[in-house]
Amino acid sequence: HTPSSIPLRVEGLRKEFGSITAVDGASFSVEKGSITGLIGPNGAGKSTTFNCITGIHEPTDGTVYFQGEDVTGLSPNRIANHGLVRTFQLARELEEMTVIENMMLAPKGQLGESLWRSVLPLARRGVVEQERKVLERCWEMLEFFEIDHLAEEYAGNLSGGQRKLLELARALLTDPTMLLLDEPFAGVNPSLEGRLLEHIHELREDGYTFLIVEHDMDLIMEHCEHIIVMHQGSVLTEGPPSEVRSNEAVIEAYLGG
Ligand code: ADP
Ligand code: MG
Structure with a gap:
């Protein structure tokens, strides 16, 4: 893969809050023009990963590359100026x-x-x-x-x-060229959820890249071509939905909470 086909690359990301390690050496990349899902049980470190990528938190360790540039620890505004933007609750x-x-x-x-x-x-x-x-x-x-x-x-x-x-x-x-959405479907009724998804697909056709954090596995499986599964702060596995769905470790992680 050339850097231009991989807009986002996260390497060895680590975030500690005092004695709590929220993200424990997560590494993954997101392909250009994809809708990639980041899933995992509650407390897996998804939101913290998001916040580190978008400059809300400064990582304890690790590197975030966006379009080949090291953007680790930059302010959210400066990261947004690079074209990497997350949605915010109003x-x-x-x-x-x-x-x-x-x-x-x-x-x-x-x-x-x-x-x-x-x-x-x-x-x-x-x-x-x-x-x-x-x-x-x-x-x-x-x-x-x-x-x-x-x-x-x-x-x-x-x-x-x-x-x-x-x-x-x-x-x-x-x-932006890439959008990060944290639980975009939480509290959304089914008809608006459908519309939101349509718009996301439309925007992807226009060349935008999406990374979506979602707790609802079925929804993510249906709409993402690539899935990254986090568990206890690191990446458990990644791959297409069909592979992830039948992965024993994923099933166990979800059942184990
Ligand atoms: P997820 O989004 O996957 O549910 P989070 O990233 O929110 O997981 O949380 C991962 C872990 O880090 C949890 O144990 C959570 O309690 C802890 N955590 C998250 N944010 C903070 C914070 N600001 N201070 C202390 N602990 C935190
Ligand atoms: Mg979360």
Whole structure:
């Protein structure tokens, strides 16, 4: 494999919280244009792995390569600037804003509030022009996810599934090439789950790469072509769903909790 076919590579990742070892030497890679699933029983270290990859936690040891570059320990913003973005649950203050306001804040946050403030007096017209473009893009994104009719609704009033669509729409505004989703289907009703999955497949057709953490094994088996199974902080096995499903160690890990 050339580095360009492997956007994400994690090597010997380790994360300790005091005496707890949450991730214990995990190594894996994700292929370009794939929908890869990261599964494992509760406490396996999935979320911690995610947080280390996306800069929320600084790994105790190990390396995260994105598109061949070492991005270990960079801030979430700098990692996002490389094109590797995770969805975030909407913070409380965002729930008190409308859907369109939430969207408008996403790219601004990425650009950096201070940058916006410094360019404003210098190039007011240019910035206004840029803001208009951002607004247009936000609307297009809401239309793509079929939540444009909710633009003026407070984000706090959205259903679980509508929220997930908004979170994904927000993440896409930062122009990622790869998206990491942590339990994107939790609290989503079946019809919206189907729509969310359709959009993920559509985006993959457009060339985006997905790494999805999910507890629900059946769902992941159906929609991912490659599955990484974590157990007790490291990778137990990986492979296509058919192989993973019948793997004795995987079955045991899930039954053992
Ligand atoms: P998963 O997402 O697979 O359920 P996590 O990554 O959330 O697993 O957790 C892995 C282990 O690390 C668990 O034992 C959990 O209690 C522990 N852990 C996770 N985050 C922290 C933290 N911030 N402080 C202390 N322990 C943590
Ligand atoms: Mg988790």
